[in-house]
Amino acid sequence: xxxxxxxxLLSQLRLAAMSYLMVVKEADFNTIKDQTGASSGxxxxxxxxxxxxxxxxxxxxxxxxxxxxxxxxxxxGIQAFEGFYRHLQTYFKEKPE
Amino acid sequence: xxxxxxxxTPEESLLVIHQTIEKAKRDVQDxxxxxxxxxxLVVAAGLVDFYMSQAEGMDNKHFAWAILPVIGVPVTxxxxxxxxxxxxxxxxxLKWYSLVWLGFGISLPMLIAFAVAQHLPPTQxxxxxxGFALFMSGVVLSFRPLVWGAAIVWAGAVACLFTDFLWHSxxxxxxxxxxxxxxxxLLQRAKKH
Numbered sequence: 633x634x635x636x637x638x639x640x641l642l643s644q645l646r647l648a649a650m651s652y653l654m655v656v657k658e659a660d661f662n663t664i665k666d667q668t669g670a671s672s673g674x675x676x677x678x679x680x681x682x683x684x685x686x687x688x689x690x691x692x693x694x695x696x697x698x699x700x701x702x703x704x705x706x707x708x709g710i711q712a713f714e715g716f717y718r719h720l721q722t723y724f725k726e727k728p729e
Numbered sequence: 730x731x732x733x734x735x736x737x738t739p740e741e742s743l744l745v746i747h748q749t750i751e752k753a754k755r756d757v758q759d760x761x762x763x764x765x766x767x768x769x770l771v772v773a774a775g776l777v778d779f780y781m782s783q784a785e786g787m788d789n790k791h792f793a794w795a796i797l798p799v800i801g802v803p804v805t806x807x808x809x810x811x812x813x814x815x816x817x818x819x820x821x822x823l824k825w826y827s828l829v830w831l832g833f834g835i836s837l838p839m840l841i842a843f844a845v846a847q848h849l850p851p852t853q854x855x856x857x858x859x860g861f862a863l864f865m866s867g868v869v870l871s872f873r874p875l876v877w878g879a880a881i882v883w884a885g886a887v888a889c890l891f892t893d894f895l896w897h898s899x900x901x902x903x904x905x906x907x908x909x910x911x912x913x914x915l916l917q918r919a920k921k922h
Contacts, residue, residue: 637742643737647737647749651749654750655750656820658820659820660820668749716742
């Protein structure tokens with residue numbers, strides 16, 4: 633059962649970022665950084681991995697002359713997260729006491 | 730979050746999900762500033778209007794309500810302008826919350842103008858619209874006191890049906906104090922903790 637869990641989401645930072653995006657649907661890079669307590673470099677790497685998997689979309693823009701990176705969860709990301717959560721629930725149900 | 734590449738156990742995964750979602754829900758909430766500002770203004774205007782309508786020898790032209798946009802609109806614009814400059818943030822929950830109140834802000838003057846043009850008291854439709862905005866805010870922010878606040882303001886609108894127009898401003902002041910100010914204080918407190 634453990635093997636069936638999406639390995640991409642078995643990382644603390646990626647899972648935290650996805651959990652946050654499940655609540656807000658989209659957020660800027662710095663907000664996700666504050667929420668997860670990650671360093672910029674580490675978060676940047678993990679965001680790229682999530683983007684490559686199609687779980688999030690990244691939009692680079694400007695606001696008040698400052699660069700702004702917006703991360704948005706995709707339908708595939710929502711499906712993956714929900715599937716991951718369902719698998720977790722099944723794991724705990726079937727886990728021997 | 731340094732061990733982001735080490736594989737989590739199912740127990741750790743569940744903990745990360747729950748902790749992040751709980752924190753996110755708390756943090757995306759508005760700080761209640763606008764609810765407090767407009768709540769205080771509406772309660773003050775309602776009480777002054779009620780006093781003027783009850784006081785002998787006073788020709789109440791309902792000028793107390795005119796103070797609302799004169800103070801509220803510039804303070805709101807200034808606050809938002811300063812906030813936008815310092816906080817670069819975008820998330821869907823706050824976007825929908827802002828859109829609800831933008832819709833309210835557009836509908837309100839139209840509603841007042843239509844009621845006045847037809848010589849109807851605008852208090853009840855204002856309270857119905859306010860209740861709707863509070864209800865939507867409560868749903869969007871997942872903050873139950875705002876939903877209860879909406880119920881109180883709607884109840885105030887119904888109470889106006891059974892009372893003389895002279896009492897409407899007092900009913901509105903009470904309904905807004907209970908349904909708008911209290912959730913505003915609770916929202917501010919929730920944000921601080």
